Amino acid sequence: MKPYADLTKAQQQAELVALQEQYQQIKARGLSLNMARGKPSSEQLDIVNGMLTTLSAGSDCYDGKLDVRNYGELMGIPSARALFADILDTVPEKIMVGGSASLQLMFDLISKAYTHGLLHSPTPWAKLDTVKFLCPAPGYDRHFTVSSTFGMELVYVPMTENGPDMDKVEELVQDPTVKGIWCVPKYSNPDGIIYSKDTIERFIHLQPAAPDFTIMWDNAYCIHEVIGDYVPFPDILSLAAQAGTEDMFYEFASTSKITFPGAGISCMAASVDNIQYIQRILSAQIISYDKVNQLRHVKYLKDKAHTLELMQEHAKVLGPKFQAVLDALDREIAPLNIATWRRPKGGYFVSFYAMPGTAKRIFALCKEAGLVMTNAGATYPYGKDPADSNLRIAPSYPPLQDLQQAMEIFCLCTKIAALEKLLG
Amino acid sequence: MKPYADLTKAQQQAELVALQEQYQQIKARGLSLNMARGKPSSEQLDIVNGMLTTLSAGSDCYDGKLDVRNYGELMGIPSARALFADILDTVPEKIMVGGSASLQLMFDLISKAYTHGLLHSPTPWAKLDTVKFLCPAPGYDRHFTVSSTFGMELVYVPMTENGPDMDKVEELVQDPTVKGIWCVPKYSNPDGIIYSKDTIERFIHLQPAAPDFTIMWDNAYCIHEVIGDYVPFPDILSLAAQAGTEDMFYEFASTSKITFPGAGISCMAASVDNIQYIQRILSAQIISYDKVNQLRHVKYLKDKAHTLELMQEHAKVLGPKFQAVLDALDREIAPLNIATWRRPKGGYFVSFYAMPGTAKRIFALCKEAGLVMTNAGATYPYGKDPADSNLRIAPSYPPLQDLQQAMEIFCLCTKIAALEKLLG
Numbered sequence: 001m002k003p004y005a006d007l008t009k010a011q012q013q014a015e016l017v018a019l020q021e022q023y024q025q026i027k028a029r030g031l032s033l034n035m036a037r038g039k040p041s042s043e044q045l046d047i048v049n050g051m052l053t054t055l056s057a058g059s060d061c062y063d064g065k066l067d068v069r070n071y072g073e074l075m076g077i078p079s080a081r082a083l084f085a086d087i088l089d090t091v092p093e094k095i096m097v098g099g100s101a102s103l104q105l106m107f108d109l110i111s112k113a114y115t116h117g118l119l120h121s122p123t124p125w126a127k128l129d130t131v132k133f134l135c136p137a138p139g140y141d142r143h144f145t146v147s148s149t150f151g152m153e154l155v156y157v158p159m160t161e162n163g164p165d166m167d168k169v170e171e172l173v174q175d176p177t178v179k180g181i182w183c184v185p186k187y188s189n190p191d192g193i194i195y196s197k198d199t200i201e202r203f204i205h206l207q208p209a210a211p212d213f214t215i216m217w218d219n220a221y222c223i224h225e226v227i228g229d230y231v232p233f234p235d236i237l238s239l240a241a242q243a244g245t246e247d248m249f250y251e252f253a254s255t256s257k258i259t260f261p262g263a264g265i266s267c268m269a270a271s272v273d274n275i276q277y278i279q280r281i282l283s284a285q286i287i288s289y290d291k292v293n294q295l296r297h298v299k300y301l302k303d304k305a306h307t308l309e310l311m312q313e314h315a316k317v318l319g320p321k322f323q324a325v326l327d328a329l330d331r332e333i334a335p336l337n338i339a340t341w342r343r344p345k346g347g348y349f350v351s352f353y354a355m356p357g358t359a360k361r362i363f364a365l366c367k368e369a370g371l372v373m374t375n376a377g378a379t380y381p382y383g384k385d386p387a388d389s390n391l392r393i394a395p396s397y398p399p400l401q402d403l404q405q406a407m408e409i410f411c412l413c414t415k416i417a418a419l420e421k422l423l424g
Numbered sequence: 425m426k427p428y429a430d431l432t433k434a435q436q437q438a439e440l441v442a443l444q445e446q447y448q449q450i451k452a453r454g455l456s457l458n459m460a461r462g463k464p465s466s467e468q469l470d471i472v473n474g475m476l477t478t479l480s481a482g483s484d485c486y487d488g489k490l491d492v493r494n495y496g497e498l499m500g501i502p503s504a505r506a507l508f509a510d511i512l513d514t515v516p517e518k519i520m521v522g523g524s525a526s527l528q529l530m531f532d533l534i535s536k537a538y539t540h541g542l543l544h545s546p547t548p549w550a551k552l553d554t555v556k557f558l559c560p561a562p563g564y565d566r567h568f569t570v571s572s573t574f575g576m577e578l579v580y581v582p583m584t585e586n587g588p589d590m591d592k593v594e595e596l597v598q599d600p601t602v603k604g605i606w607c608v609p610k611y612s613n614p615d616g617i618i619y620s621k622d623t624i625e626r627f628i629h630l631q632p633a634a635p636d637f638t639i640m641w642d643n644a645y646c647i648h649e650v651i652g653d654y655v656p657f658p659d660i661l662s663l664a665a666q667a668g669t670e671d672m673f674y675e676f677a678s679t680s681k682i683t684f685p686g687a688g689i690s691c692m693a694a695s696v697d698n699i700q701y702i703q704r705i706l707s708a709q710i711i712s713y714d715k716v717n718q719l720r721h722v723k724y725l726k727d728k729a730h731t732l733e734l735m736q737e738h739a740k741v742l743g744p745k746f747q748a749v750l751d752a753l754d755r756e757i758a759p760l761n762i763a764t765w766r767r768p769k770g771g772y773f774v775s776f777y778a779m780p781g782t783a784k785r786i787f788a789l790c791k792e793a794g795l796v797m798t799n800a801g802a803t804y805p806y807g808k809d810p811a812d813s814n815l816r817i818a819p820s821y822p823p824l825q826d827l828q829q830a831m832e833i834f835c836l837c838t839k840i841a842a843l844e845k846l847l848g
Contacts, residue, residue, distance in 0.1 A: 037495070045493045049482040052716075056480075058473040069469045069684040071461070099523045100714040107709040115538050115550060115574060126539060126550030142708075149708040150539060260493040263716035284566075284573040285531040290524040290714060292476075292687035 003337035004418055016419040019412060023369065026409055031370035033406040038189070038348030039397040040261055040314075047313050048259045054299045061292060068291035074283060075275070076267070080294035084267040086304040087223060088253060089235040094269050096278065099289040102254035102266035106216060107146050109250055109268070112281055113179070113214065114150055119247055119277040121212040125179065134172055134181035136164035138351060138379035138390045140189040143182040143218065154381035157181070159188065163195035166202040173208035180214030186233045187221035190351040190379055190392035192344020200234060204243040217251040223304070223311050224257060225346040226318045230308050237269060246271040255297055257314070257348065258307060265289075265297050321395040321403055325350050328407035338418040350393040358417035359388045365413035371406050427761035428842055440843040443836060447793065450833055455794035457830040462613070462772030463821040464685055464738070471737050472683045478723045485716060492715035498707060499699070500691070504718035508691040510728040511647060512677060513659040518693050520702065523713040526678035526690035530640060531570050533674055533692070536705055537603070537638065538574055543671055543701040545636040549603065558596055558605035560588035562775060562803035562814045564613040567606040567642065578805035581605070583612065587619035590626040597632035604638030610657045611645035614775040614803055614816035616768020624658060628667040641675040647728070647735050648681055649770040650742045654732050661693060670695040679721055681738070681772065682731060689713075689721050745819040745827055749774045752831035762842040774817040782841035783812045789837035795830050
């Protein structure tokens with residue numbers, strides 16, 4: 001098949017009719033498929049069932065002399081702080097261990113910025129008329145939702161293949177009402193981009209007007225390679241410390257895609273001053289997060305090296321799924337020259353750029369045929385993709401066979417939407 | 425021994441000298457004892473070690489068709505909502521299940537009141553110049569700390585033997601800047617008082633000026649009898665619903681003193697409208713709390729009847745400790761007429777009223793002799809007991825023998841402080 005744009009109108013029309021016929025046949029099957037969320041599959045959950053029996057007697061429940069079954073140890077048990085420090089290449093004093101969701105730690109940090117102010121805040125953000133936050137896009141919809149729920153103004157920053165457009169970032173942070181930025185530095189959601197050395201360099205030397213500028217460094221996929229070997233990534237805190245900007249950075253990670261997504265442990269890593277500041281407020285909020293589950297994770301995951309071995313087991317399940325998505329796109333879409341996509345080596349998504357002006361249409365066509373995708377536009381601030389082009393493909397949850405069927409539908413809908421657009 | 429006040433000055437002086445000698449001997453022992461916090465003992469933790477093995481295979485991890493290992497089910501798994509509904513005599517639709525700490529749910533509710541406003545808030549509290557909160561005292565220091573950390577003005581309401589002084593409460597709520605009240609309705613912390621029928625009646629008919637007046641109904645000891653049978657307590661939500669005031673009440677409970685204090689589950693119970701309102705904000709904060717631990721609790725605790733049986737096992741450990749405290753006070757202090765104390769049937773504390781003006785001195789003397797007590801004044805707003813009289817005794821954590829030793833020191837210090845005061 002030739003690129004669609006090279007076909008005559010009559011050829012395009014004939015192709016569209018043929019595809020519409022296929023579409024009707026697929027619709028008639030009454031399928032129910034889902035590529036919407038970065039949700040691990042049952043097969044992945046079964047890999048880590050050993051978690052359930054790691055602690056089985058009271059005598060197992062000690063972290064050194066600390067009985068993890070009882071109250072106390074606000075910032076997390078020592079061994080869990082050490083485990084996250086190992087994974088993130090930092091030190092335990094810079095780690096606070098949380099509950100089952102790093103999203104909650106992020107929400108809570110922003111919430112504290114509003115109610116109490118952060119370490120260098122001249123005033124709590126709730127007292128300000130305008131709070132703006134930079135949203136590199138396409139990005140993670142739940143990040144943008146946190147900002148929205150607090151009434152922030154979301155400022156769009158385009159993503160490049162090296163990370164956020166740093167010219168734009170450096171320009172925007174001159175505005176003192178710009179209070180921070182959302183980042184997924186490794187295997188960015190959804191593009192799967194690893195921030196370049198230069199991008200990181202510019203981040204640690206950023207000179208924002210706001211003294212409490214807050215870099216939400218969500219390292220969600222820090223050890224989440226899907227294809228190929230582990231890719232080391234620099235510890236942002238020590239780099240920033242050298243540049244004198246460590247207090248700007250709040251790093252987040254969790255075991256959500258390492259053990260059980262609904263029942264893992266999470267962490268925030270930050271400068272010792274930041275950790276101590278947060279600890280003071282946190283002491284009014286909670287006596288401790290679930291330390292039994294922290295110890296369960298430490299005993300099961302052991303250390304970074306052992307955790308990386310486990311991640312390879314996940315990759316054995318995920319890799320073929322990512323490959324199936326790429327194979328379908330290479331086979332069905334590439335020759336038509338109607339879309340581009342990333343080829344990530346890790347993370348949970350394949351980011352797809354359809355012909356501008358067709359993403360919403362593809363989403364709707366998929367939905368009608370029984371395939372749920374992440375909302376078109378969800379990866380942009382306010383849910384509005386200026387080009388109406390990006391779609392986030394999440395291959396992890398469906399079994400491989402369902403995924404192949406889902407990609408068949410997705411490619412078909414992409415073609416139909418492109419032809420409709422070309423025929424105008 | 426006669427009441428101290430009936431002794432001559434010379435007799436008082438002689439007694440003080442004798443006691444000071446005893447005190448020096450005890451100090452020389454270099455003890456390290458603690459009656460500061462309502463912390464279950466190791467013996468209690470061992471009662472519930474069966475928790476650890478309740479779920480041991482992937483196939484155990486289903487609540488109906490729901491795989492609790494994966495993402496989702498924001499408000500808690502159905503069976504856990506049902507369990508808390510059973511315990512609190514309400515319905516699952518009014519229950520939201522949280523993580524390991526009900527304190528966190530309380531903090532978060534207040535935090536949301538500040539950043540978003542509650543269901544009937546004309547404006548988020550962060551936008552107001554003054555927010556006042558009623559603090560019946562003696563009360564729970566951590567409640568008051570939540571209010572303090574958000575910069576509220578804490579308003580002292582005296583406790584009576586029937587609960588908070590409701591004449592005072594009814595008067596104070598005429599002020600529209602008074603936004604709520606802290607309550608521990610059953611076995612109040614520290615007095616161990618059960619709010620009377622009349623108190624509850626007046627609460628549900630309260631007509632505060634603030635449309636978003638918030639009653640923090642911390643039912644921390646809902647099934648926590650220490651001496652004697654389970655005492656039923658009315659479901660505040662259905663009573664308030666009949667009075668048309670259900671939206672004022674936010675009830676909290678947890679398994680902190682049922683299973684593992686550091687690793688239990690918690691809940692908020694509120695009107696369906698309140699639950700739905702909170703759910704909207706919560707959906708930006710978390711994907712779900714730890715559902716594996718929720719299911720672990722459901723399988724272990726089963727239902728209210730079975731949970732009450734477990735609470736009797738805790739009572740077998742706690743009852744003798746409470747009795748030891750009361751026995752020591754009855755024997756050592758009662759004849760001297762220098763203090764009074766409550767005789768609670770449940771909860772975690774014995775509330776002690778020393779001769780006015782001596783509580784801080786008793787605390788200091790205890791500390792010097794190696795016995796840590798809850799700070800004198802901690803049970804009052806701003807840590808200031810107007811009478812400098814109340815001390816909270818927490819008998820749960822030390823082994824019985826340590827507790828007896830601790831009470832020996834406590835009684836001795838109480839006597840010394842009283843004599844010092846009388847000799848003025």
